Amino acid sequence: MMAWLSINFHVLIATLKKLAKAPFSSFFSICVIGLALSLPTGTYVLLENLESVARTFASPPQISLFMAKDASHVDVSEIEKRLKRDPSVDHFRFVSKEEALKRFQQDSEFSDVAANLATNPLPDAFVVLAKQSRDLESMSGTMKGWPKVEHVQLDSDWVRKLDSFLNLGRTAAVILAAVLGAALVFITFNTIRLQILTQKDEIEVAKLIGATNTFIRRPFLYLGALQGLAGGAAAWLIVAAGLYFLNGGILELARLYSTKFALANLDMRESLLLFLFSACLGWLGAWLSVTRHLWQIDSV
């Protein structure tokens, strides 16, 4: 175990030295990987921010159901029964016209108007919370057909539209991540292939004097993983720089609307995931590249 650790440590140091020895070509490959990864990362960050904004405005999946003015107690209890039976209803609350009027009167803005009312113009109403927001549409459709129901209002229509937009965005981010992750594998495959070509003799000699494929593969795997990791870090920096400049404008805008808002970068967990993801893809690209080369040697 100690021997294994010591070998890996030495290979790691040697690989870092190798990267440092060719700073320009390392820098360029890292930049290319960084740019490729910054696109899905940036998309993800923007979506996360949009979602957190949406969450502050979001109301629960709620429907307001207004009874007809001439609805009797019997009609109201009929609706109540139906709501109790409906499996997509999470819970509901009855707001009687008296309660509604009282609230209306308490609201300072309208207290003058309310005081002058001769009769109560407000209907009985139910506030219904659905279990899932995607059921709202069909629920309101059914409720409109119920007897003595005057009006059904979806309170969170725009939130659901935003939700589906965000879902679309998330799918797009995943596709971007898949495509550009594949690009990372190919980029690494190629840089490692070039590296292998410069070390062809070393590989041949090492094999001739008893090196296993694992031994030959190891430094290249480290190189690929480190390059991927550095590319992930570059993507993080690109996104952070982009957010910094965007936030300059957003702060200005937020002040005009007298709110406080700034775009947030990836949190700790997400950043670590990004680094892990990019390192693994780099490792994979390197593995494919060396394995292909070794396979070509062995099959001679």
Add this chain to the structure above:
Amino acid sequence: MISFKSVGKRYGGFEALKHVSFSIKKGEMVFVAGHSGAGKSTLLKLLAAIERPTSGSIHLGDQDIGRLKQSAIPYLRRKLGLVFQDHKLLYNRTVFENVALPLQISSFDPRESASRIRAALDKVGLLGREKSRPVELSGGEQQRLCIARAIVNRPSILIADEPTGNLDSEYSEVIMDMFRSFNQVGVTLLISTHDEAMLEKLKPRIITLHQGELAS
């Protein structure tokens, strides 16, 4: 220890070796002689599993080398010391690093390897050149470096392909003396050569090849 049984090797339509059978006992020093193209290199390559035989079998101890799995070949080669005609040195590494390579490959304890490497360099007379690069060495010195790399793992079998091929007679003799001293400490040697003058002088056991066949 080493036995070839009716070994044949064909490259496309060309038969490099035909029905070659012989055996070598532990501690022997055997020369493979013959003209260029007689199959000497092929024979040595088969023993190190660099090539696979087309027919027959090759045994080292109880291992069937011709049928060795790809993954077992590295471990076979670690038991052998290989000296190549074209040296196969790494020109971007120092003399010391070249000799260190086999030890790194077999994950030898790095703390002990420095003394091993110096001992091997001392045996071939290159102790003062540790920090040199192979290009700074003469042809004979490069060959000695290749030998140092072959013996640093202390193999029980040393295989040398034309080790004196490009050297003048004075250098050749130095190298042959080295091989004899390895043999005296029990190393089995298999050396190919077309240097008949040297064979004349040493009078060792000789396996002569003629157009891929054993000549009696």
